[in-house]
Amino acid sequence: MKTMKIGNVLIDQSMFMLIAGPCVIExxxxxxxxxxxxxxxxxxxxxxxxxxxxxxxxxxxxxxxxRGPGIDEGLRILKRVKDELNIPVVTDIHEPYQAEVAAEVVDMIQIPAFLCRQTDLLTAAAKTGLPVNIKKAQFLSAKDMMNVITKVEASGNEDILLCERGNTFGYNNLVVDMTNIIEMKKFGYPVVFDATHSVQKPGGNLTSTGGNREYVEPLAKAALAAGADALFMEVHEAPDNAKSDGPNMVKLDEVEMMLQKLVKIYKAVQEVEQHSYSV
Incomplete structure (x- = not known):
């Protein structure tokens, strides 16, 4: 797996990386x-x-x-997080012009799943020189991500992360095929598992997206066991009152207990893998 630096964070195989925070800046x-x-x-x-x-x-x-506070105010707030707390920050972009603006603040750019085939968006993100976390669309297979990777590499950027977030299954439902993690790892780039968007019910509440947060933990466990290098989780202090993605976000006061279990699973998997190579 390619190692890379994201701000002051090194992503390697010593421990899984966590990308987390509220869905939208409230x-x-x-x-x-x-x-x-x-x-x-x-x-x-x-x-x-x-x-x-x-x-x-x-x-x-x-x-x-x-929808959020907008790009100027939103980036100002993210810059405060970065500067005052010394934490790398990431945000998603939806239009090519936003890449250069966001790159003045963030340490990584994220491409939403629905937009992962948008060539101009991928090119703009790649040209910033920042790592790019690309969410696999709900309608793509793992192998289809080769074309997405090629678009970013063509702009001279090889700091790429690939993110699994489930596939459409009928109407208003997603399922996660953990073999997607295995297949995407073959490309040589770190693979992220989006544990909260994977439990969405898109449009499931008619005028908003539904979800089932009780599935976040077991799916995250399975993803680490399948070889995921990082986890993505949206976290909120009161998800039931959130302005976006409430049904699938993790409660802030439940995160630590969940992460304790996930750390143990990751360490166990790494130990088994290392032992298998030494036998």
Whole structure:
């Protein structure tokens, strides 16, 4: 697996990396509090941590749904997280022009699943020189990601992460094929498992997305056992009152216990793998 530096975080195989934070920036106070708490938790557990939140959710189910504070205010808040808490930050972009603007603040750019085939968006992200976390679309196979990788590499950027987040299964439902993690790892780049978007029910609440957060932990366990190098989780202090993705976000006060279990699983998997090579 290719190792890479994301801000002050090194992604290698010593411990899985965690990308986490509220789905969308709701307030500056909220973002600072969640980021501080997550830094404390991951610090205790020795888990490399990158903070994530969106300045704009451009793919909301309803035109009336909250989208975020916008790129200028959103990046200002993320910069405060980065500067005051010394945490790398990542956010997603939806239009090519946003890549260069976001790159002035963030340490990694994220490409939403629905947009992972958009050539101009991928090219703009790649040209920033920052690592690019690309979510595999709900309608693509793992092998289809080769074409996505090629678009980024063509712009001279080989700091790529590939993110599994489930595949469409009928209407308003997603399933996770863990073999996608195995197949994407063959490309040689780190593979991230999006444990919260994978339990979504897209449009399942008619005017908003539904979800089932009780599946986050078991799927995250399975992903690490399958070889995932990093986990992505959206975390909120009160998910039932969140302005976006509430049904599938993890409660902030439940994160530490979950991560304790996931650290043990990751270490066990690494020990088994190392032992198998030494036998």
């Amino acid at each position: 307030s500056e106070t909220q973002i600072m509090e969640v980021a501080k708490k997550m830094k404390e938790i991951t610090g205790r557990l020795g888990v490399p941590f990158i903070f994530k939140s969106s300045f704009d959710k451009a793919n909301r189910t309803s035109a009336h749904s909250y």
